[in-house]
Amino acid sequence: MTAKPFQPAGVNPALVTPFSRDQSVDEEAFRALIRHVLPDVDGLVPCGTTGEFNYLTPEENKWLVQIAVEESGGKPVIAGTGAPGTKLATELARSAQEVGATACLVVCPYFLHPSDKGVFQHYYTIAKALPDMPIILYNIPQVVDAYLPRRVVEDLADIPNIVGLKDSSGNLTYTMEILEYAGDRLNVLIGHDEVVLNALAGGASGMILASAQVYPATWQAILSAVKSGDLETARALQRCVQKLSRIFCRYGGGVAVKQALKMMDIDAGRPRSPLKSVGGALLHEDRAEIQLELEKLGLISHPGAEMRVLEGSLASRFESVGLDARAIESEKMRIGTAGAGDGVEAVQIDLVCGAKGGPAGEAWAYQLTYPRHGFEALTTILEPNLTVRPSTLIVPTNELKDLRQANMIYGPVQNAVARAIVDKLIEGVLPEHLAYTEVLLVQASIHPQALDRRILHRNTYQATCAALENAFTEVA
Amino acid sequence: MKSKKTEWFKGIYPALVTPFTADDQIDEVTYRQLIRFVLPHVNGVVPCGTTGEFSSMSLGEKQHTIEICLDEVAGSVPVLAGTGCQSTRETLELTAWAKEAGAAGALVVTPYFLKPAYNEVFDHYRQIDRIGLPLVLYNIPQCAGTHYRWWTAEGMGLAFDNVIGMKDSSGDMPFFMAALEKLRGTIGLFVGHDEVVGAALLAGADGAILASANLVPDLWQEIYQAAQRGDIEQVRQRQKEIQILTRIVVRKGGPQAAKEGLRMMGVTNMSNVRLPMIQGGEFEREDYEDLRSQLENLGKIGTQSVILDGQEVPYALPADITPTLQDLILCVGEGFAGPPFSEVAHIDLVLGKKDGPVGRALERARHETRPGHELALISERPLTMLVPTVTVRGEKARQLVYEEAANGITLALEHAITKHNLPAEILDSICLIANVFVHPAASIRQRVKINNYKAMRGAIRKALEGRPTIQELVAEKEAARHPFRYAP
Numbered sequence: 013m014t015a016k017p018f019q020p021a022g023v024n025p026a027l028v029t030p031f032s033r034d035q036s037v038d039e040e041a042f043r044a045l046i047r048h049v050l051p052d053v054d055g056l057v058p059c060g061t062t063g064e065f066n067y068l069t070p071e072e073n074k075w076l077v078q079i080a081v082e083e084s085g086g087k088p089v090i091a092g093t094g095a096p097g098t099k100l101a102t103e104l105a106r107s108a109q110e111v112g113a114t115a116c117l118v119v120c121p122y123f124l125h126p127s128d129k130g131v132f133q134h135y136y137t138i139a140k141a142l143p144d145m146p147i148i149l150y151n152i153p154q155v156v157d158a159y160l161p162r163r164v165v166e167d168l169a170d171i172p173n174i175v176g177l178k179d180s181s182g183n184l185t186y187t188m189e190i191l192e193y194a195g196d197r198l199n200v201l202i203g204h205d206e207v208v209l210n211a212l213a214g215g216a217s218g219m220i221l222a223s224a225q226v227y228p229a230t231w232q233a234i235l236s237a238v239k240s241g242d243l244e245t246a247r248a249l250q251r252c253v254q255k256l257s258r259i260f261c262r263y264g265g266g267v268a269v270k271q272a273l274k275m276m277d278i279d280a281g282r283p284r285s286p287l288k289s290v291g292g293a294l295l296h297e298d299r300a301e302i303q304l305e306l307e308k309l310g311l312i313s314h315p316g317a318e319m320r321v322l323e324g325s326l327a328s329r330f331e332s333v334g335l336d337a338r339a340i341e342s343e344k345m346r347i348g349t350a351g352a353g354d355g356v357e358a359v360q361i362d363l364v365c366g367a368k369g370g371p372a373g374e375a376w377a378y379q380l381t382y383p384r385h386g387f388e389a390l391t392t393i394l395e396p397n398l399t400v401r402p403s404t405l406i407v408p409t410n411e412l413k414d415l416r417q418a419n420m421i422y423g424p425v426q427n428a429v430a431r432a433i434v435d436k437l438i439e440g441v442l443p444e445h446l447a448y449t450e451v452l453l454v455q456a457s458i459h460p461q462a463l464d465r466r467i468l469h470r471n472t473y474q475a476t477c478a479a480l481e482n483a484f485t486e487v488a
Numbered sequence: 489m490k491s492k493k494t495e496w497f498k499g500i501y502p503a504l505v506t507p508f509t510a511d512d513q514i515d516e517v518t519y520r521q522l523i524r525f526v527l528p529h530v531n532g533v534v535p536c537g538t539t540g541e542f543s544s545m546s547l548g549e550k551q552h553t554i555e556i557c558l559d560e561v562a563g564s565v566p567v568l569a570g571t572g573c574q575s576t577r578e579t580l581e582l583t584a585w586a587k588e589a590g591a592a593g594a595l596v597v598t599p600y601f602l603k604p605a606y607n608e609v610f611d612h613y614r615q616i617d618r619i620g621l622p623l624v625l626y627n628i629p630q631c632a633g634t635h636y637r638w639w640t641a642e643g644m645g646l647a648f649d650n651v652i653g654m655k656d657s658s659g660d661m662p663f664f665m666a667a668l669e670k671l672r673g674t675i676g677l678f679v680g681h682d683e684v685v686g687a688a689l690l691a692g693a694d695g696a697i698l699a700s701a702n703l704v705p706d707l708w709q710e711i712y713q714a715a716q717r718g719d720i721e722q723v724r725q726r727q728k729e730i731q732i733l734t735r736i737v738v739r740k741g742g743p744q745a746a747k748e749g750l751r752m753m754g755v756t757n758m759s760n761v762r763l764p765m766i767q768g769g770e771f772e773r774e775d776y777e778d779l780r781s782q783l784e785n786l787g788k789i790g791t792q793s794v795i796l797d798g799q800e801v802p803y804a805l806p807a808d809i810t811p812t813l814q815d816l817i818l819c820v821g822e823g824f825a826g827p828p829f830s831e832v833a834h835i836d837l838v839l840g841k842k843d844g845p846v847g848r849a850l851e852r853a854r855h856e857t858r859p860g861h862e863l864a865l866i867s868e869r870p871l872t873m874l875v876p877t878v879t880v881r882g883e884k885a886r887q888l889v890y891e892e893a894a895n896g897i898t899l900a901l902e903h904a905i906t907k908h909n910l911p912a913e914i915l916d917s918i919c920l921i922a923n924v925f926v927h928p929a930a931s932i933r934q935r936v937k938i939n940n941y942k943a944m945r946g947a948i949r950k951a952l953e954g955r956p957t958i959q960e961l962v963a964e965k966e967a968a969r970h971p972f973r974y975a976p
Contacts, residue, residue, distance in 0.1 A: 296928055297972075373817065373818045373840075373844070377846045383878075396834065396971070448954060469973065
């Protein structure tokens with residue numbers, strides 16, 4: 013077998029395509045993005061799936077490849093040139109060759125589902141039409157809805173200018189099968205950010221990844237650690253980027269990458285319709301999660317907020333929820349406080365329990381009519397449709413500035429307070445006869461930078477249990 | 489091919505649920521009550537089907553259940569016993585036993601978990617066929633993991649002397665049409681997917697074995713009869729009336745849905761499902777409220793006389809709930825309903841007397857301005873205030889909150905009044921505050937409205953009835969899965 017004309021390897025970002033507000037390609041933003049990633053990468057991949065290739069005109073496709081070549085500083089440019097039909101896919105590959113692309117990445121034909129024979133003929137036709145253009149096969153069943161059949165790949169590998177296969181499936185049994193049957197003739201590039209370490213250890217030559225334009229240095233470090241046999245280091249590094257890689261892979265792809273780049277002050281523009289910047293495949297909650305992860309990786313800085321805790325005598329801490337110390341004392345309401353944990357997962361709970369017919373009940377109902385922005389009160393639930401008794405409102409004391417902070421309160425904190433209440437009912441600390449005659453108001457103080465949901469849940473549970481014991485045993 | 493159809497295998501067969509006692513034995517008393525409840529409306533019964541949780545029962549329990557069923561039915565209709573097991577050996581044993589016990593036939597599910605090849609499935613049934621009891625093949629890929637192909641169904645239908653029918657629960661109409669093409673007239677073809685019964689009967693099905701026939705056997709019998717006399721309009725209309733009910737039963741935990749529905753309708757000692765299925769699991773709490781609304785709409789849940797605020801009033805109450813309502817000082821009810829995720833409704837409702845804490849809070853609030861959280865009085869009677877949970881930004885969000893969600897909520901109030909969930913006697917003396925969450929990604933206006941309708945129907949009931957109860961909270965405390973508790 014003669015050597016293949018090009019052997020793809022290393023770390024290659026699947027570049028997003030920045031679009032302006034009017035949906036046109038934002039050339040300057042695209043050039044700026046390439047300049048940002050170039051020092052840490054081995055090659056460039058314009059017009060891939062992450063680049064929304066299927067929303068580009070053939071002219072735009074060619075132009076974007078040309079820009080990538082101009083900005084590449086001599087590094088290989090692997091142009092995405094896939095299309096549902098063979099004719100267009102061939103033309104795109106020819107255009108990419110004309111403007112100087114090193115190779116082309118050709119996705120398995122999609123929408124109409126060709127037979128194995130049809131898939132073979134698709135690649136065979138393109139390869140024969142452009143014998144000097146190296147071709148990389150591209151398996152991505154998440155969007156194609158079919159695998160590139162291994163038996164077809166096995167035969168295509170014999171064609172001299174078919175040089176590699178990008179596998180984005182994340183299905184390592186497929187990756188291993190390709191390496192087994194075509195690894196002697198094709199370089200396999202892993203295309204699924206969540207299993208990069210695994211694929212490299214199994215024999216993949218490199219990667220084409222959406223996240224390689226967000227943290228290319230991490231991927232370089234993983235690649236060299238695997239090459240030198242230092243699996244411990246590679247595992248630790250992969251673990252660091254696991255959650256963010258999962259969000260990119262499963263919640264919006266290029267859309268999520270654009271949001272991450274924006275948070276890093278790199279203007280990557282908007283997606284093209286019908287994709288939405290946020291609120292579609294990428295929900296607001298997951299966007300907030302990207303920010304949290306980028307902070308953890310040190311790719312963006314913390315806003316640097318302090319946690320505010322309620323101070324002063326316990327009876328005086330409930331004025332913001334409409335109960336002053338006089339009312340609490342004259343109505344003999346139960347009050348309790350406790351803290352738990354430290355650092356950014358520290359929690360303080362201050363709670364008051366009183367008769368539903370009195371000032372406590374009125375304050376409770378009034379809080380529901382008065383969602384102060386950033387301090388919205390919600391009822392306490394084990395899960396949706398499982399509200400606890402006594403009826404309990406949680407009011408955050410630290411302003412919730414984004415959905416990430418809101419998610420901490422309306423997720424781990426809500427569930428932990430609910431479980432503490434039910435457990436204290438079972439233990440008899442909270443007398444059962446109060447379950448329908450009294451109401452509870454819980455002020456929850458959590459750090460604006462709380463990160464770990466499990467620790468936050470545990471601390472909130474402990475603090476709420478202790479505050480309930482404080483309220484219902486000591487005062488009695 | 490000469491016909492192997494029998495005279496008895498046609499019409500409506502309920503796939504009977506299996507009641508368990510508090511110490512997890514077969515509850516014979518309640519099982520007999522269930523059979524008496526359905527018997528007037530059905531052409532046959534199926535003990536130990538999928539809905540009967542056969543896969544969670546021992547061989548001895550299945551035999552005991554089938555015996556009770558045979559005894560209670562006493563020959564009035566045929567008993568088609570579920571005898572399918574994972575292995576051929578066990579299936580042979582139970583099917584041979586059922587023959588001796590006097591079952592009219594056996595319903596034998598595709599061997600499941602390990603996935604035998606088609607020829608292995610074929611040989612499995614060949615061995616069961618030799619027992620000599622009339623056999624009904626049973627295709628249910630949702631559970632078994634293996635779908636008969638039409639050629640397998642055809643081959644078995646033709647080859648085996650004792651195969652008198654097939655039940656297809658797949659809901660895969662192209663498959664069922666192929667089965668009709670190949671086998672109609674040769675064996676009896678039953679549909680087992682409640683959502684497509686009308687279509688299947690009109691296409692030529694001989695009958696139906698259904699989970700929802702535990703609940704509404706009378707309506708299914710009407711549909712079957714209408715199909716037999718060719719009254720297409722009647723079939724369409726009645727199927728439409730129970731379409732939501734069938735969708736809940738088929739997709740949201742059939743056995744538990746049927747069991748909770750039966751409790752509401754008067755089989756009050758009906759148990760929950762056996763582990764690992766649980767109450768509040770596949771059949772979620774929002775589905776309970778939805779099923780209850782559907783049964784109310786069908787007139788299957790009557791009113792009881794209850795004391796509310798010192799007066800005796802009629803209230804639509806399931807048979808298994810103790811008729812004590814909350815006092816009207818401050819009643820809290822939460823409602824969460826979907827799908828889809830972006831269009832979910834989440835309502836925190838507080839209901840109480842105008843001259844109590846709720847009324848005072850509402851009076852204070854209505855005179856205040858809240859930029860981004862403008863309060864809206866959306867009903868005069870009962871006086872109802874809508875409060876958006878999150879800041880309303882932009883025209884689309886405004887429409888979704890103040891038009892779609894508000895319309896859903898006022899419709900829920902109307903229905904709650906006419907269906908006796910909100911007694912007319914108290915409407916002038918109470919007020920409600922509904923704190924309403926609409927997700928910023930919501931787009932589909934109709935779903936925002938309907939989900940808020942469903943959430944509000946549930947929230948009103950739960951506020952007045954004091955649900956969930958402490959017992960329910962204790963039971964589900966450990967297993968509860970809060971959707972936002974975990975990292976993505």
